[in-house]
Amino acid sequence: MKIDSKRNFRTKWAVVTDFDGTVTLKDVGDVLLIHFKAATRKEIDLSCAPGVKMKEWMKKYFRPLKIPKKDIEAYVLASARLRGGFREFHKFCAGACVPLEIVSGGVDLYLDCLLKKWGLKVKAFYGRTRFTPKGLLVDYPCMKGSTLDAFKAARVRHYRRLGCRVAFCGDGATDIKAARAADAVFATKRLRTFCQKAGIPNRRLKNFHAVKDFILKNQELTATESEGRQKKAMESKNQLLTFCSFP
Numbered sequence: 371m372k373i374d375s376k377r378n379f380r381t382k383w384a385v386v387t388d389f390d391g392t393v394t395l396k397d398v399g400d401v402l403l404i405h406f407k408a409a410t411r412k413e414i415d416l417s418c419a420p421g422v423k424m425k426e427w428m429k430k431y432f433r434p435l436k437i438p439k440k441d442i443e444a445y446v447l448a449s450a451r452l453r454g455g456f457r458e459f460h461k462f463c464a465g466a467c468v469p470l471e472i473v474s475g476g477v478d479l480y481l482d483c484l485l486k487k488w489g490l491k492v493k494a495f496y497g498r499t500r501f502t503p504k505g506l507l508v509d510y511p512c513m514k515g516s517t518l519d520a521f522k523a524a525r526v527r528h529y530r531r532l533g534c535r536v537a538f539c540g541d542g543a544t545d546i547k548a549a550r551a552a553d554a555v556f557a558t559k560r561l562r563t564f565c566q567k568a569g570i571p572n573r574r575l576k577n578f579h580a581v582k583d584f585i586l587k588n589q590e591l592t593a594t595e596s597e598g599r600q601k602k603a604m605e606s607k608n609q610l611l612t613f614c615s616f617p
């Protein structure tokens with residue numbers, strides 16, 4: 371029997387995805403702010419302008435929201451829609467040991483109840499909220515002072531350092547850095563337009579079935595590619611050890 375040596379190696383993929391407008395069809399945070407009259411459509415559009423720091427923007431617009439948590443959750447649970455194929459994709463990743471994580475500028479106020487409703491047990495980074503006499507406070511302790519776009523890109527690079535190829539899915543301006551750092555990009559809305567203008571190869575994110583198919587099709591590696599990537603991962607690991615052992 372002839373053995374095809376080129377098929378003896380597998381590429382390890384990881385997936386990093388934005389949440390609002392990517393895992394969900396619409397930006398849940400934006401829809402919520404408009405519904406409860408905490409922001410106008412124009413203010414939402416301006417949040418994507420160059421120079422706007424998204425974490426600060428979220429803190430500013432969520433703070434005056436004086437709506438009980440149960441009312442916000444009820445609205446979100448009734449209105450938010452999951453993008454097609456995400457539930458299946460989530461199961462596929464768990465079964466195939468493909469790391470999947472959500473990195474979002476959104477907040478627990480709606481992410482917690484939506485992830486629970488949809489039965490998604492997935493590693494996720496997002497903002498934390500607290501109802502206080504000074505208003506609804508938003509914080510991003512997981513990002514440790516990093517900007518949102520830099521943090522998303524850092525998560526992509528994290529998996530690349532582990533020797534994975536990374537597929538990134540996103541829709542907005544804060545996804546651009548991560549898209550540049552990824553091996554494959556699934557983009558919609560603003561991110562898609564930006565990638566096309568900037569010449570960043572990307573595929574249209576219509577649903578997550580396509581992301582699954584892409585990973586299944588691109589798991590095969592030639593022996594030479596595999597050895598090259600293993601060598602590179604080992605070099606990165608050695609560099610890290612050298613750095614860590616420096617007195």
Ligand SMILES: [Mg+2]
Nearest residue numbers: 388390391542
């Ligand atoms: Mg988004």
